[in-house]
Amino acid sequence: MKITNEIVHHKAIALGFDLVGFSKAELLTEEIDNLKSWLDKSHHSGMSYMERNIDKRQDVSLILEDAKSVISLGMNYYVKGEFSNLPEFGKVSRYAWGKDYHLVMWEKLDELIIELKEIDPKFEAKSYVDTGPVMDKAWAKRGGLGWVGKHSNIINKQIGSWFFIAAIITNYEFESTPIITDHCGSCTACIDACPTNAIVEPYVVDANKCISYLTIENKGEIPNEFKDKFEGWIFGCDICQDVCPWNKKFATETLVEEFRSTENKEIELTTVSELTNSQFKKKYFTSPISRARLKGLKRNAEFLDN
Numbered sequence: 198m199k200i201t202n203e204i205v206h207h208k209a210i211a212l213g214f215d216l217v218g219f220s221k222a223e224l225l226t227e228e229i230d231n232l233k234s235w236l237d238k239s240h241h242s243g244m245s246y247m248e249r250n251i252d253k254r255q256d257v258s259l260i261l262e263d264a265k266s267v268i269s270l271g272m273n274y275y276v277k278g279e280f281s282n283l284p285e286f287g288k289v290s291r292y293a294w295g296k297d298y299h300l301v302m303w304e305k306l307d308e309l310i311i312e313l314k315e316i317d318p319k320f321e322a323k324s325y326v327d328t329g330p331v332m333d334k335a336w337a338k339r340g341g342l343g344w345v346g347k348h349s350n351i352i353n354k355q356i357g358s359w360f361f362i363a364a365i366i367t368n369y370e371f372e373s374t375p376i377i378t379d380h381c382g383s384c385t386a387c388i389d390a391c392p393t394n395a396i397v398e399p400y401v402v403d404a405n406k407c408i409s410y411l412t413i414e415n416k417g418e419i420p421n422e423f424k425d426k427f428e429g430w431i432f433g434c435d436i437c438q439d440v441c442p443w444n445k446k447f448a449t450e451t452l453v454e455e456f457r458s459t460e461n462k463e464i465e466l467t468t469v470s471e472l473t474n475s476q477f478k479k480k481y482f483t484s485p486i487s488r489a490r491l492k493g494l495k496r497n498a499e500f501l502d503n
């Protein structure tokens with residue numbers, strides 16, 4: 198039996214995805230030009246892995262030889278929750294309040310691929326969630342999940358930007374979903390609200406200045422020029438998404454149980470300095486916070502505390 202767009206859509210929604218879109222597996226020429234110009238300006242800071250596998254990022258047939266389409270999927274992770282805003286607590290980015298999205302989405306993607314293969318054994322696929330040389334945001338845009346906002350996240354008209362993105366490269370030919378035009382208009386709320394001026398021009402974020410990068414991926418010290426500019430963020434930063442009118446108006450709570458948690462919403466700074474490596478591993482074993490490692494989390498807590 199042939200797999201149709203409708204079948205994929207139906208199965209993905211049943212598994213807990215909120216958005217599904219399709220695009221042709223064409224070369225990402227313009228997107229790669231933008232990436233190269235971003236890299237040339239060293240906006241990727243210490244993320245040297247971004248410089249690698251440019252050819253695969255551009256051409257998904259180097260990942261799956263017979264690639265014909267890319268299925269883009271979005272999964273809402275929004276949960277309501279207010280911060281105490283007390284100086285003794287550090288704020289955690291909303292995406293890390295619950296279980297690590299990789300673990301949740303990998304499982305659902307595997308299940309989706311198994312179900313599609315059962316319909317047609319000729320269906321071949323490789324899936325990616327934010328890892329590997331795949332331009333998932335570019336594919337999400339091409340697959341009609343939304344447009345790239347000036348803060349560089351994908352915004353969907355129905356649910357805003359609080360969603361994770363996955364990409365499935367497949368040998369199957371699907372009908373493409375129409376692209377969504379940019380609806381940022383004259384708004385500059387995210388640019389104006391960013392406390393470190395990391396959105397250096399519309400649609401361009403300089404990781405060297407971004408609290409998200411500085412508190413998570415960054416392996417070095419946090420430069421002193423950002424002292425008193427972190428607004429209490431210990432892991433990641435949501436300011437540019439919090440102020441976005443599309444989120445203020447359209448964010449709805451996720452139904453995915455693993456994300457419906459506020460357990461790690463904030464972290465008491467003094468508890469971080471006392472944390473041992475084994476306690477850290479045990480506490481954040483299935484949390485995205487493990488990405489910062491204990492050393493990074495301690496550095497962030499000290500940066501906020503001093």
Ligand code: SF4
Nearest residue numbers: 391407408434436437
């Ligand atoms: S995540 Fe925070 S620091 Fe980074 S661009 Fe957005 S508002 Fe600025």
Ligand code: SF4
Nearest residue numbers: 346347381384387441
């Ligand atoms: S805050 Fe405004 S400019 Fe920024 S992404 Fe949202 S709509 Fe676009």
